[in-house]
Amino acid sequence: xxxxxxxxxxxxxxxxxxxxxxxxxxxxxxxxxxxxxxxxxxxxxxxxxxxxxxxxxxxxxxxxxxxxxxxxxxxxxxxxxxxxxxxxxxxxxxxxxxxxxxxxxxxxxxxxxxxxxxxxxxxxxxxxxxxxxxxxxxxxxxxxxxxxxxxxxxxxxxxxxxxxxxxxxxxxxxxxxxxxxxxxxxxxxxxxxxxxxxxxxxxxxxxxxxxxxxxxxxxxxxxxxxxxxxxxxxxxxxxxxxxxxxxxxxxxxxxxxxxxxxxxxxxxxxxxxxxxxxxxxxxxxxxxxxxxxxxxxxxxxxxxxxxxxxxx
Amino acid sequence: xxxxxxxxxxxxxxxxxxxxxxxxxxxxxxxxxxxxxxxxxxxxxxxxxxxxxxxxxxxxxxxxxxxxxxxxxxxxxxxxxxxxxxxxxxxxxxxxxxxxxxxxxxxxxxxxxxxxxxxxxxxxxxxxxxxxxxxxxxxxxxxxxxxxxxxxxxxxxxxxxxxxxxxxxxxxxxxxxxxxxxxxxxxxxxxxxxxxxxxxxxxxxxxxxxxxxxxxxxxxxxxxxxxxxxxxxxxxxxxxxxxxxxxxxxxxxxxxxxxxxxxxxxxxxxxxxxxxxxxxxxxxxxxxxxxxxxxxxxxxxxxxxxxxxxxxxxxxxxxxxxxxxxxxxxxxxxxxxxxxxxxxx
Amino acid sequence: xxxxxxxxxxxxxxxxxxxxxxxxxxxxxxxxxxxxxxxxxxxxxxxxxxxxxxxxxxxxxxxxxxxxxxxxxxxxxxxxxxxxxxxxxxxxxxxxxxxxxxxxxxxxxxxxxxxxxxxxxxxxxxxxxxxxxxxxxxxxxxxxxxxxxxxxxxxxxxxxxxxxxxxxxxxxxxxxxxxxxxxxxxxxxxxxxxxxxxxxxxxxxxxxxxxxxxxxxxxxxxxxxxxxxxxxxxxxxxxxxxxxxxxxxxxxxxxxxxxxxxxxxxxxxxxxxxxxxxxxxxxxxxxxxxxxxxxxx
Numbered sequence: 001x002x003x004x005x006x007x008x009x010x011x012x013x014x015x016x017x018x019x020x021x022x023x024x025x026x027x028x029x030x031x032x033x034x035x036x037x038x039x040x041x042x043x044x045x046x047x048x049x050x051x052x053x054x055x056x057x058x059x060x061x062x063x064x065x066x067x068x069x070x071x072x073x074x075x076x077x078x079x080x081x082x083x084x085x086x087x088x089x090x091x092x093x094x095x096x097x098x099x100x101x102x103x104x105x106x107x108x109x110x111x112x113x114x115x116x117x118x119x120x121x122x123x124x125x126x127x128x129x130x131x132x133x134x135x136x137x138x139x140x141x142x143x144x145x146x147x148x149x150x151x152x153x154x155x156x157x158x159x160x161x162x163x164x165x166x167x168x169x170x171x172x173x174x175x176x177x178x179x180x181x182x183x184x185x186x187x188x189x190x191x192x193x194x195x196x197x198x199x200x201x202x203x204x205x206x207x208x209x210x211x212x213x214x215x216x217x218x219x220x221x222x223x224x225x226x227x228x229x230x231x232x233x234x235x236x237x238x239x240x241x242x243x244x245x246x247x248x249x250x251x252x253x254x255x256x257x258x259x260x261x262x263x264x265x266x267x268x269x270x271x272x273x274x275x276x277x278x279x280x281x282x283x284x285x286x287x288x289x290x291x292x293x294x295x296x297x298x299x300x301x302x303x304x305x306x307x308x309x310x311x312x
Numbered sequence: 313x314x315x316x317x318x319x320x321x322x323x324x325x326x327x328x329x330x331x332x333x334x335x336x337x338x339x340x341x342x343x344x345x346x347x348x349x350x351x352x353x354x355x356x357x358x359x360x361x362x363x364x365x366x367x368x369x370x371x372x373x374x375x376x377x378x379x380x381x382x383x384x385x386x387x388x389x390x391x392x393x394x395x396x397x398x399x400x401x402x403x404x405x406x407x408x409x410x411x412x413x414x415x416x417x418x419x420x421x422x423x424x425x426x427x428x429x430x431x432x433x434x435x436x437x438x439x440x441x442x443x444x445x446x447x448x449x450x451x452x453x454x455x456x457x458x459x460x461x462x463x464x465x466x467x468x469x470x471x472x473x474x475x476x477x478x479x480x481x482x483x484x485x486x487x488x489x490x491x492x493x494x495x496x497x498x499x500x501x502x503x504x505x506x507x508x509x510x511x512x513x514x515x516x517x518x519x520x521x522x523x524x525x526x527x528x529x530x531x532x533x534x535x536x537x538x539x540x541x542x543x544x545x546x547x548x549x550x551x552x553x554x555x556x557x558x559x560x561x562x563x564x565x566x567x568x569x570x571x572x573x574x575x576x577x578x579x580x581x582x583x584x585x586x587x588x589x590x591x592x593x594x595x596x597x598x599x600x601x602x603x604x605x606x607x608x609x610x611x612x613x614x615x616x617x618x619x620x621x622x623x624x625x626x627x628x629x630x631x632x633x634x635x636x637x638x639x640x641x642x643x644x645x646x647x648x649x650x651x652x653x654x655x656x657x
Numbered sequence: 658x659x660x661x662x663x664x665x666x667x668x669x670x671x672x673x674x675x676x677x678x679x680x681x682x683x684x685x686x687x688x689x690x691x692x693x694x695x696x697x698x699x700x701x702x703x704x705x706x707x708x709x710x711x712x713x714x715x716x717x718x719x720x721x722x723x724x725x726x727x728x729x730x731x732x733x734x735x736x737x738x739x740x741x742x743x744x745x746x747x748x749x750x751x752x753x754x755x756x757x758x759x760x761x762x763x764x765x766x767x768x769x770x771x772x773x774x775x776x777x778x779x780x781x782x783x784x785x786x787x788x789x790x791x792x793x794x795x796x797x798x799x800x801x802x803x804x805x806x807x808x809x810x811x812x813x814x815x816x817x818x819x820x821x822x823x824x825x826x827x828x829x830x831x832x833x834x835x836x837x838x839x840x841x842x843x844x845x846x847x848x849x850x851x852x853x854x855x856x857x858x859x860x861x862x863x864x865x866x867x868x869x870x871x872x873x874x875x876x877x878x879x880x881x882x883x884x885x886x887x888x889x890x891x892x893x894x895x896x897x898x899x900x901x902x903x904x905x906x907x908x909x910x911x912x913x914x915x916x917x918x919x920x921x922x923x924x925x926x927x928x929x930x931x932x933x934x935x936x937x938x939x940x941x942x943x944x945x946x947x948x949x950x951x952x953x954x
Contacts, residue, residue: 249799
């Protein structure tokens with residue numbers, strides 16, 4: 001286990017280093033003066049000169065990469081010349097909104113999916129079981145932004161039950177603003193998670209200690225809720241690692257549709273205004289998030305299932 | 313007769329782990345020697361058998377001869393030409409003159425090709441002028457006793473015996489001087505085994521190629537071969553003419569192998585010799601004579617120094633590596649007098 | 658000398674047609690798969706024959722009033738520039754299909770070659786390529802796409818390139834795994850023992866065996882590509898106006914969601930139908946041909 005942990009961490013760090021190098025090269029691969037490219041067409045000569053100096057463009061290439069990595073280690077993601085603030089500050093200001101959105105989405109998905117999964121496992125081949133079977137493939141295929149626009153149209157524009165755009169003020173107000181966007185993302189995962197819960201639930205319900213409990217006359221629902229469910233939910237934890245990339249991608253669209261703050265909205269805005277330092281900052285932070293999440297889920301997986309340790 | 317293939321002091325080594333892991337786990341020798349110092353030759357038109365349990369290195373020798381595996385040291389010469397160091401294009405002309413049949417009759421045929429394509433594959437590989445491919449395939453099929461319409465089939469539509477015949481036909485396509493047959497009867501029904509061996513023997517009579525048979529099936533050896541070599545943990549422990557070894561095995565391991573072989577002779581049942589224990593791991597070779605851990609005649613010296621090859625005084629072709637070879641006075645009717653003469657007949 | 662064993666009759670001479678019939682029989686039993694096939698054929702047919710089906714020029718502005726409700730003349734109403742929504746929707750399916758075809762086609766080709774190299778080449782190259790694949794996969798796809806578009810400028814070509822790059826690693830990995838398994842197979846050893854070179858072995862003996870699972874995997878990625886294309890166009894980072902495209906129309910509709918729901922409804926439904934159709938079809942194909950192929954590789 002310790003050897004696996006070590007190997008997995010080394011792999012994660014290697015991937016991050018390569019990713020950062022690739023991104024660095026990508027900026028440089030764009031023809032023309034990097035400073036001019038980074039600043040976009042609206043840059044003034046003073047801004048260019050300032051950035052030139054900051055990036056150390058007169059230094060040799062290897063030194064540039066070294067400075068870049070050095071800066072990253074200190075949490076320095078670059079400098080946004082337009083707002084005259086460090087990129088890291090801007091990105092980390094927006095990140096909590098996105099994480100909040102993702103967490104509530106997961107909550108939505110779990111709240112709907114777990115009961116569905118349990119029900120499907122207990123009443124196998126019932127109508128609900130078959131419907132969730134179809135939904136499991138269907139909901140993840142439907143793009144979240146279409147979901148979002150429809151949800152907006154129905155619940156905010158037509159029915160006016162929930163606020164349409166923005167993030168609200170304060171906790172409770174903010175929560176009402178989160179319901180629709182989070183639903184639009186979370187619904188995609190309902191089918192998938194419910195199938196997963198169903199599968200692991202079926203496996204657990206077949207095990208001996210559960211059959212023993214059943215023979216004591218404990219009701220089926222009580223068995224499921226009290227004994228089987230805690231075990232059945234565990235595997236779903238590991239898919240969240242794989243799912244974080246998907247969630248982040250969906251969040252980009254959702255934040256635009258509901259005009260919410262967050263790193264998705266930030267990067268779309270930055271792309272539109274050609275604000276390259278911000279774009280790169282968001283890519284770096286999200287890549288780091290994804291690598292951490294997949295590494296963590298792999299480790300949880302290895303802890304739960306010793307067979308996966310062999311694979312690395 | 314001159315030697316068609318001469319193998320001298322061949323050694324083949326496999327890595328068991330990467331150098332980093334070896335360093336991390338403190339393994340001093342992260343490799344195994346699958347073949348260590350084997351020499352033999354095959355004459356034109358001759359049939360030689362390599363016999364031994366699985367893991368004895370017999371298949372590795374075959375793969376090294378054909379070039380699928382690099383040797384650590386030693387030489388392999390084919391028709392007087394050193395071929396071990398050759399690779400790629402330099403080796404190709406020699407691969408035209410030898411052909412290998414692999415163990416799995418169906419699995420050694422490329423699954424998406426028809427039998428016709430499989431049979432004409434050697435011509436395409438060697439860029440030979442393709443006469444009519446259809447008639448060429450038909451000729452080869454007829455040669456191995458399969459109907460011509462088999463040319464349209466795919467490997468998965470063939471039975472084991474049929475696939476083996478296709479394999480033989482493909483091996484013979486370019487009229488090679490040497491065929492290497494790795495377990496030619498593996499996975500076949502007993503009746504089909506006989507048919508395949510008869511076919512090989514007949515074709516050898518007609519075409520005159522030499523055959524190197526790799527097998528642990530002693531019936532195949534007795535049926536097919538002129539000479540045999542018995543392998544144990546990557547070394548030859550006894551070499552000689554097949555008839556001679558079956559008649560007078562000198563190494564205790566050979567004796568045990570022969571005794572374990574089921575025979576149609578009802579009297580042979582009495583002479584079963586049980587081998588003690590498992591084949592030792594190649595990772596931990598026993599010291600001295602590697603067979604001493606399982607040998608019922610083993611003495612102190614056997615565990616210390618590996619014996620050099622010695623030859624029988626009355627047959628210089630028959631050599632073996634043992635300090636206490638089995639002796640047999642050939643006095644008909646009095647075999648039981650000699651304490652070690654536990655023959656098989 | 659034809660032995661008894663050798664002429665044992667084998668009934669399946671017409672193997673190819675037989676296999677196809679078995680496939681059809683299995684496929685008909687898969688109701689979702691049939692539904693998917695119908696949807697896909699319908700969408701493809703509409704995209705191909707679109708110029709014959711449109712009632713108005715999809716690009717010309719002010720063919721009718723702005724933001725009109727559906728009528729006999731404008732079946733799905735009009736947009737903010739007075740363009741006919743029905744004609745725009747009909748034409749709008751061409752771009753997603755084109756993008757899916759181009760991006761997945763190039764991704765498949767590159768993934769195939771890199772996967773073969775990784776699976777058949779030396780160990781260090783394999784490890785290096787695996788690391789590159791893992792790295793690309795760890796980029797958040799949409800955010801990475803936005804970054805690429807920021808550098809390359811918004812265009813259809815950028816979208817195709819980005820999708821091709823981000824979907825390639827999965828294909829390459831699958832090909833690599835299969836190739837590595839085949840590399841140690843007996844028939845590859847047999848080919849090599851006959852003197853066949855690496856190129857020949859890869860092209861004739863490995864490629865046909867890895868292509869099947871790969872094509873299924875690619876077919877299962879079509880809905881995701883349609884979604885990404887529509888999404889990027891929705892954000893205004895894909896096709897340039899005034900080209901009709903479902904995602905772009907959805908964006909128009911979103912801007913006027915308070916005035917008219919028609920644009921949003923009309924452009925969202927084809928996106929949903931297309932992604933569902935390709936998903937059901939892809940799942941059915943996988944279930945029939947290769948049940949072991951996992952979708953979250």
